[in-house]
Amino acid sequence: MVKHGLWKCGSSEEQGESISILFLPRPNTEMASNEGKHQTQLIGHNNLPHKSLLQSDALYQYILDTSVHPREHESLKELREMTEKHPRNLMATPPDEGQLLSMLLKLTNAKKTMEIGVFTGYSLLSTALALPHDGKILAMDVNREYYELGLPIIQKAGVAHKIDFREGPALPLLDELLKDENNKGSYDFIFVDADKDNYLNYHKRVIELVKIGGVIGYDNTLWGGSVAAPPDAPMMDYIIHYRPHVLELNKYLGQDSRVEICQLPVGDGITLCRRII
Numbered sequence: 001m002v003k004h005g006l007w008k009c010g011s012s013e014e015q016g017e018s019i020s021i022l023f024l025p026r027p028n029t030e031m032a033s034n035e036g037k038h039q040t041q042l043i044g045h046n047n048l049p050h051k052s053l054l055q056s057d058a059l060y061q062y063i064l065d066t067s068v069h070p071r072e073h074e075s076l077k078e079l080r081e082m083t084e085k086h087p088r089n090l091m092a093t094p095p096d097e098g099q100l101l102s103m104l105l106k107l108t109n110a111k112k113t114m115e116i117g118v119f120t121g122y123s124l125l126s127t128a129l130a131l132p133h134d135g136k137i138l139a140m141d142v143n144r145e146y147y148e149l150g151l152p153i154i155q156k157a158g159v160a161h162k163i164d165f166r167e168g169p170a171l172p173l174l175d176e177l178l179k180d181e182n183n184k185g186s187y188d189f190i191f192v193d194a195d196k197d198n199y200l201n202y203h204k205r206v207i208e209l210v211k212i213g214g215v216i217g218y219d220n221t222l223w224g225g226s227v228a229a230p231p232d233a234p235m236m237d238y239i240i241h242y243r244p245h246v247l248e249l250n251k252y253l254g255q256d257s258r259v260e261i262c263q264l265p266v267g268d269g270i271t272l273c274r275r276i277i
C-alpha cells in the first residue's frame with residue numbers, strides 16, 4: 001500500500017496535539033482498487049517509512065541512498081540521527097530538502113538569510129554550512145530548547161558564528177525588523193517553516209525584507225497531500241485546521257505578481273518565491 005503522509009507541522013504540535021498520518025488514495029494502488037474509498041490510519045513517529053509525497057517508499061529510499069545520504073555532511077547526519085530520537089521528530093526538515101536548500105543558497109550566492117521555524121536545526125545547519133564564512137542567518141523560533149538540542153552539533157561543525165538566534169513569535173520580530181529601513185530588501189534568502197496559519201502574515205512582511213531577485217521558501221505547501229483531497233476525505237483534526245490556511249497561501253502565491261514561483265514536491269512540498277518587484 002502506498003502511503004501519503006503529513007510529515008511536518010506547525011503550532012498544533014506546540015499545543016500538544018497527536019501526530020498521525022493522512023492516507024490518500026492514488027490510482028493503481030491497493031486503495032484505489034478498494035472501490036476508491038478513502039482510508040485513514042493512525043501511525044506513530046517511530047514506524048513512519050519516510051517524509052515524502054513520492055509514490056513509493058522504495059523510490060524515496062533510492063533517492064536517499066543514491067543522492068542524499070552519501071553526500072550528507074557528517075554534522076547534518078549527527079543532527080538528523082539525534083533528532084530522530086525526539087518525540088516530535090516529524091517536525092524536522094528531511095535531508096533531501098536540506099540538500100535542496102543548500103543547493104539553492106549556493107546557486108544564488110546567498111549571504112544574508114533568515115529562517116522562521118528552527119526546531120532542532122536541520123535546515124538551519126544545512127543553511128549555515130552552505131553560506132560563506134561571513135554569511136549570516138537570523139533564526140527565529142518560539143522554543144529555544146529545541147534549538148539548544150542541536151546547538152552543540154552546530155558549534156562542532158564550526159558554523160555557529162553565522163547564526164543570530166532569536167527566541168519568540170516571529171511576527172513581532174519581523175515587525176521590529178521592518179521599522180528599520182536598512183533591513184528592507186536586504187535578505188538574499190528566507191525560509192519559512194513555522195505556524196502555517198501565519199504564513200500569509202509572514203508573506204506580507206518577508207516580501208518587504210527579501211531583496212529583489214532574492215528567494216523566499218515556504219515549507220509544507222502540499223500539507224501531506226491534503227490540498228488536493230476532497231473536502232469530505234477523512235483527515236486528522238490538525239490537518240483540517242491548517243488546510244484552509246495552506247490552501248489560501250497557495251492561491252495567494254499563485255496570483256502574487258511581485259514574485260515568480262515554483263512549487264516542488266520535495267518533503268511536504270516547498271514553494272519557492274523569487275521576488276521580482
Ligand SMILES: C[S@@+](CC[C@H](N)C(=O)[O-])C[C@H]1O[C@@H](n2cnc3c(N)ncnc32)[C@H](O)[C@@H]1O
Nearest residue numbers: 092093117118119122123141142169170194195
Ligand atoms: C516544522 S518545525 C521547523 C523545522 C526546522 N526547519 C527543521 O529543519 O527541523 C516548526 C517550528 O516552528 C516553531 N514555531 C511555531 N510557531 C512559531 C511562531 N509563531 N514563531 C516562531 N516559531 C514558531 C516551532 O517551535 C517549531 O520548532
